[in-house]
Amino acid sequence: MPKQFQQIGDLAVLHRTVRVFLDHPQIDKVHIVIGPDHGAVCSEILRSLDVQPFIIGSVTRQRSVHNGLQAIRELQPRNVLIHDGARPFVSADLISKVIDALEHNDAAIPAMRIAETVKLVHDGRVADTIDRTALWTAQTPQGFRFEAILDVHQKTTTSGRNDFTDDASMAEWAGLSVMVVDGERTNVKLTTAEDLADADRRLRMESWLAQGDIRVGQGFDVHQFGAGNHVTLCGVRIPHDSGLVGHSDADVALHALTDAIFGALGEGDIGVHFPPSDPQWKGASSALFLQAAAGKVAERGGVIAHCDITMVAEAPRIKPYVHAMKERLGELLGLTHDRLAIKATTNEEMGFIGRREGMVAYATATLRLPFR
Known part of the structure; x- marks a missing residue:
């Protein structure tokens, strides 16, 4: 079972993620890009939420996002936020900060300054210590002017580039200026089984304390x-x-x-x-x-x-x-x-x-x- 369908607390990860965006007053519609075999499980997990018809993705994240952008083009949105389904702890405040940053920028992402010392390692040995002063770790949601990011995706497809790890790196490659807003330490991406277990414990503890x-x-x-x-x-x-x-x-x-x-x-x-x-x-x-x-x-x-x-x-x-x-x-x-x-x-x-x-x-x- 993919991580976004796993349950933490009393709800699936994806349900928690989607609900934050549905409840946000500045979000008009939420579209979910899914794998070709995930329709039934997504329908079950999200049955109580007012989501749009699912969009079928592709073999990579980059191509899946492109499919999603193409599918909503007819809606002619001004802005679009692209978010990882496995980041269920994104806050409404962080979403607002990204949206507000799009008022004067073509792209905006949340990111965190790196606090730890960064080492360059080769074959298990430290080769160098990297200056961390200007290093940040990117999060989602990443916000874009819709037409700008769709054009970027089409250009990467034409050029045969399929090695980008997020949409902001594609925007940078295309020459767009990407604004950074302060991210949140709690806005973690659940990747491993240990991440899911930690998230489950966190939610249960919060419930008990409440x-x-x-x-x-x-x-x-x-x-x-x-x-x-x-x-x-x-x-x-x-x-x-x-x-x-x-x-x-x-x-x-x-x-x-x-x-x-x-x-x-x-x-x-x-x-x-x-x-x-x-x-x-x-x-x-x-x-x-x-x-x-x-x-x-x-x-x-x-x-x-x-x-x-x-x-x-x-x-x-x-x-x-x-x-x-x-x-x-x-x-x-x-x-x-x-x-x-x-x-x-x-x-x-x-x-x-x-x-x-x-x-x-x-x-x-x-x-x-x-x-x-």
Whole structure:
């Protein structure tokens, strides 16, 4: 899988890159040049974004860019920015600086001064130390007057030159003046597997820091047994010689967990949001209550990090259904099994639980919320 299609954080590299340009107020249209076999994967990755029809590239970057320029010529753009799909951390500010520089220049690129000492090396040995004073490393997006860069590409094609590593070097070869604006150290091109791993760690760390308000909520619920032939626990139907009595489906485990989530949010309990006096909740699936609580977390820009449920009953046996319960909770909350704990124990035949008159569930929910 090419690097631009790899996922970092929760999105593909290319999706992140394209979205920055789509969101920029000075960008009118975004066109993507792709390989001949990449149409399906690009369509999937970018399905939620308003991009133009894909342009098929060629065997080299230089020829692919030429194809892209030819394809948009009929739009008669004044300026064009050419950007690497594998630079997802380009900022809106950097894009603006390049665009602004085109007001009085035919070409403009972001670049960084070289801070390290530069060595000329032959056969593994230092041959010389290069004066780094005037040395810069080029980045993208590189901006051009459209007609000027298209003319440059056509000239290089005619002359048989296909060894340019970026569009600015082609512009220099053709005699255009290329303006430099200060680039950004974060505007890195993801090239290796290590680059992708570093980018993924960076995004996850930023996400964790942004959601650094960690909350833990506690929930408790109890229901008595009554007539019936099954109980519903964590959304899973379990055969039993009795049912649980309640206004809804009496899913004691989901009720406790819902209360834990509402508690972590400081939003009261399940009865506040779904009062048993309201007839619309009679016989309702407790999954609705849990999803409503999870929706409150999402509205606050948070995530549910972990859920822990303990059920206490002499019967039915819970352990054979734990996997199915985790599957159902995972569907409802979007969590993997390692973020869900479901346990069960008896009350050693003591009290109302020991007499099999009812069962209890305890739950904790750990949330990550943005600081407010």
